[in-house]
Amino acid sequence: MSVNPTGKDPGSEDLVFGKNAVKAVLDSLPEHCSVVLVSEKMATNEREQFLETCKRAGVRWQLVHPSRIDRICPGGRHQGIIAKMLPVALTDLESFLKGLDPVWGPSLIVLVDHLQDPQNLGAIARSAEVFGADGMIVPRRRSVLPTSTVMRTSSGAIARVPVVGVVNVVRALEEFKGNGFWVVGLDHSKGK
Missing domain, CATH: 3.30.1330.30 (Ribosomal protein L30/S12)
Structure with missing residues (x-):
């Protein structure tokens, strides 16, 4: 869906x-x-x-x-x-998780939260593709979504890496952990 x-x-x-x-x-x-x-x-x-x-x-x-x-x-x-x-549609979390094939080994998923700059999302999508990410997770609210600017700055990577839209990032992380994923987080805040 x-x-x-x-x-x-x-x-x-x-x-x-x-x-x-x-x-x-x-x-x-x-x-x-x-x-x-x-x-x-x-x-x-x-x-x-x-x-x-x-x-x-x-x-x-x-x-x-x-x-x-x-x-x-x-x-x-x-x-x-x-x-x-037409705008690129986001995939829902349930369909995305069902589509992952454990036969191919561990999956890499990149989750971005509170990202506002479409150029940053494009750069992250490019990196995600290079590192072999199986998908990207973005919140549906208070975050940049795939647009033509993201498509351009990602050199099209946003079209090749599935993008999942979630309502609640914490619940999405819990869902991933419940499916055997390890969660590693990075924060740009210094010293916190």
Whole structure:
């Protein structure tokens, strides 16, 4: 079961831009991608690779004038490509725990609490992926949730590492401990 993490209208779209982030969306979450806008000015070989990836993934694409992409995503950080996608849904804890396979050995889960900066969540998602984390846990309230900024700063890792939304972090930790997990905590507070 998945839930809408943002509270947005399920029909609303989020923008993911930049070559790595869009590639991650096409590779990991093509069903959430409604259309990819590709600049006519993108280098031919790169453009053709993206269009071929869109075709393989069954994602609509449009070749557009660079000014259209600049209007949608001002600042030029789009690298000539934008994906319009529905928000990434969070997985619920029960489904996530059922999906873990002990045959593959111990699981690494990263839990973040009270994180407000989407760039920090993106950096943590990148690290979690590199360290082979099986998932990330985020509170549904008072914390940043997966957005296009997180997608971009994580270089798409947030699409490849399952994200579980929980209402109560303490209860989630107890649930993990009850399922045989060891819990190790880090706190940025110095001397406490």
